[in-house]
Amino acid sequence: MEVTERVKFGSRIFLSLILGYICVYGVTFGAIDGSLPLVSSSGIFAVIFWVMFSCLFYFTFRVLSRRLLCCSIWAAFILAVCIVTGAEFYTNGTINWSNRGKYVNIIALACIFVALLMLFIEYLPQVKNKMNKCHEMQFFKKYFKPEKKTFFFSFVFIIICWLPAFLAMFPGNFSYDAIPQLDQIYVYDQFSAHSPLLHTLFLQGCLQMGKILFGSYNAGVVIHSLIQGGLLAAVFAYTIYFLSRFTFPKILLLISLLFFAINPIMQIWAFTTTKDILFGAMFLLLFLFTLEVVLLPEHFFALKIRQVRYAMIVFLLCIFRNQGIYVFVLAVPFLVWVCKYYRKKMLLLSIIIIILVQTGSGLLEKTLDATSQNPREALSVPMQQITRVMNLHSEELSADTKEKIYELIPKDYIQLYFPYISDPVKTGFNSEILKQDLGGYFKLWIQLGLQYPGVYADAFFGLSYGYWYPEVKAVNDLPYIMYDGAFQDRAYSTFGIERKTLFPAYDRYLRKVSLESLLTSYPVVSLINNEAIPFWVILITISILIYRKKIKLIAPLILLIAFWGTLILGPVTCSRYVFPLLICVPVLCCFMFSDEFGVVSLTDRAGM
Numbered sequence: 001m002e003v004t005e006r007v008k009f010g011s012r013i014f015l016s017l018i019l020g021y022i023c024v025y026g027v028t029f030g031a032i033d034g035s036l037p038l039v040s041s042s043g044i045f046a047v048i049f050w051v052m053f054s055c056l057f058y059f060t061f062r063v064l065s066r067r068l069l070c071c072s073i074w075a076a077f078i079l080a081v082c083i084v085t086g087a088e089f090y091t092n093g094t095i096n097w098s099n100r101g102k103y104v105n106i107i108a109l110a111c112i113f114v115a116l117l118m119l120f121i122e123y124l125p126q127v128k129n130k131m132n133k134c135h136e137m138q139f140f141k142k143y144f145k146p147e148k149k150t151f152f153f154s155f156v157f158i159i160i161c162w163l164p165a166f167l168a169m170f171p172g173n174f175s176y177d178a179i180p181q182l183d184q185i186y187v188y189d190q191f192s193a194h195s196p197l198l199h200t201l202f203l204q205g206c207l208q209m210g211k212i213l214f215g216s217y218n219a220g221v222v223i224h225s226l227i228q229g230g231l232l233a234a235v236f237a238y239t240i241y242f243l244s245r246f247t248f249p250k251i252l253l254l255i256s257l258l259f260f261a262i263n264p265i266m267q268i269w270a271f272t273t274t275k276d277i278l279f280g281a282m283f284l285l286l287f288l289f290t291l292e293v294v295l296l297p298e299h300f301f302a303l304k305i306r307q308v309r310y311a312m313i314v315f316l317l318c319i320f321r322n323q324g325i326y327v328f329v330l331a332v333p334f335l336v337w338v339c340k341y342y343r344k345k346m347l348l349l350s351i352i353i354i355i356l357v358q359t360g361s362g363l364l365e366k367t368l369d370a371t372s373q374n375p376r377e378a379l380s381v382p383m384q385q386i387t388r389v390m391n392l393h394s395e396e397l398s399a400d401t402k403e404k405i406y407e408l409i410p411k412d413y414i415q416l417y418f419p420y421i422s423d424p425v426k427t428g429f430n431s432e433i434l435k436q437d438l439g440g441y442f443k444l445w446i447q448l449g450l451q452y453p454g455v456y457a458d459a460f461f462g463l464s465y466g467y468w469y470p471e472v473k474a475v476n477d478l479p480y481i482m483y484d485g486a487f488q489d490r491a492y493s494t495f496g497i498e499r500k501t502l503f504p505a506y507d508r509y510l511r512k513v514s515l516e517s518l519l520t521s522y523p524v525v526s527l528i529n530n531e532a533i534p535f536w537v538i539l540i541t542i543s544i545l546i547y548r549k550k551i552k553l554i555a556p557l558i559l560l561i562a563f564w565g566t567l568i569l570g571p572v573t574c575s576r577y578v579f580p581l582l583i584c585v586p587v588l589c590c591f592m593f594s595d596e597f598g599v600v601s602l603t604d605r606a607g608m
């Protein structure tokens with residue numbers, strides 16, 4: 001027996017050293033053209049990494065099982081591909097698919113990620129047990145019990161932490177699409193479904209209230225900041241209360257609360273006039289309510305008020321952002337499947353919700369006599385792909401093909417092509433021409449894609465790689481926040497909105513966070529608000545749930561996956577677009593650190 005153990009020990013050491021060397025070789029290969037490898041093959045760090053990787057694999061062999069390997073390898077491979085292809089595109093602006101070194105890098109990183117993920121999954125229960133020791137502390141017993149006072153404590157704490165940001169940004173960050181939305185009413189007297197009509201009415205109501213009550217549109221911005229900030233704080237506080245009802249480590253609830261309260265990005269968004277914030281709050285609520293449907297179906301279907309509440313949130317979500325209905329529809333089949341004893345009720349509820357959304361949005365557009373949304377808003381990726389082909393290979397295209405493309409996108413706009421945002425090209429896109437020959441242009445798009453697949457891939461990556469590659473830095477400040485407003489000249493002349501900070505020191509801090517990417521200077525901290533982190537956390541969470549045979553809990557994550565899918569088909573990588581996913585990350589982390597999902601408390605019939 002002793003000899004057998006020695007043989008196993010020696011085999012592990014030998015295999016660990018071999019795998020460690022292979023991985024070091026992989027990361028020293030330097031697959032990215034014109035750039036340095038991750039580690040120099042002739043440096044002392046190569047030896048250090050060899051020892052580190054060998055130790056990593058040695059401990060991985062100790063917990064190795066077929067199930068653990070299968071549940072980890074797919075996610076590890078995807079993440080390795082994200083890192084390698086993202087790094088190459090970030091460096092060169094294109095992917096060289098014939099470069100064999102890239103595939104060596106992917107294999108090496110995949111092996112490393114597999115080992116890390118296996119160890120992470122294996123030791124999570126032990127970490128949870130360590131975390132649970134803090135439950136005996138009086139602080140956690142008092143403030144994180146499954147009672148309503150947890151909600152009120154969290155709400156007050158968040159408001160107190162956000163107060164300096166409100167004073168610093170006073171009266172609020174009048175930015176992004178606020179001016180174009182309000183111009184629909186005050187300048188053009190014509191609503192447009194390009195922006196959510198309900199949010200446009202909300203903006204107008206706030207400004208008009210400030211003008212009527214206080215004689216100033218500035219006061220209207222204050223009202224907007226107070227309402228939006230209060231609603232967002234309430235949703236975050238409810239999230240903490242919701243999590244307290246389950247057997248999650250209480251320390252994770254404290255970390256989640258701090259993430260919401262002291263995170264400067266959350267503070268800035270709370271007082272910024274963009275539709276993504278209230279949409280994000282409703283998206284988080286929908287995610288929580290959907291988790292309740294899956295974890296507590298008897299509780300959900302026993303009370304009509306919970307079903308009405310669920311329908312209302314989906315309705316508002318879809319009214320506030322057009323892609324909301326697509327996200328919900330994609331999730332419906334999975335929700336019906338997991339509600340084993342309530343499938344007919346879930347299906348009926350979903351159908352009623354979809355009918356309400358379609359009817360309600362149609363009535364709102366008709367009542368306001370709003371113009372329909374331009375179909376070009378959904379075609380950012382195809383138009384960027386065609387435009388990139390025209391810029392790189394126009395001499396290879398026939399005169400008829402070029403003429404057809406120029407009818408759709410005039411030459412002047414094709415020359416404005418910028419890989420990381422579709423707006424310059426989209427402005428000149430002729431939707432009427434597309435409608436006249438939709439089949440012909442679809443066929444042309446397919447033909448060009450088959451002829452130039454690499455160009456199409458590059459065009460797609462340019463718009464989306466920030467959502468899956470975590471090391472992207474700002475491109476013309478696009479991923480960060482317009483802290484000092486947008487359309488400033490028009491805003492000042494039309495509404496007289498002025499920033500009058502009441503806390504200059506904190507204002508300077510928030511400006512550095514927004515415009516100078518202050519947080520990205522600090523390791524680890526830089527990833528907290530990273531646009532790619534939600535995708536990584538989703539993948540890791542799914543791996544853990546599969547390993548623990550909690551397949552039904554993947555159903556609520558379909559909402560997140562579907563929304564992420566709409567992002568990568570969008571016009572740009574932008575932090576406000578990913579906000580709805582980012583605020584779901586604390587909930588996902590709680591699910592990561594729990595090997596079971598017991599319920600501490602069910603709310604009362606009239607409760608939350």
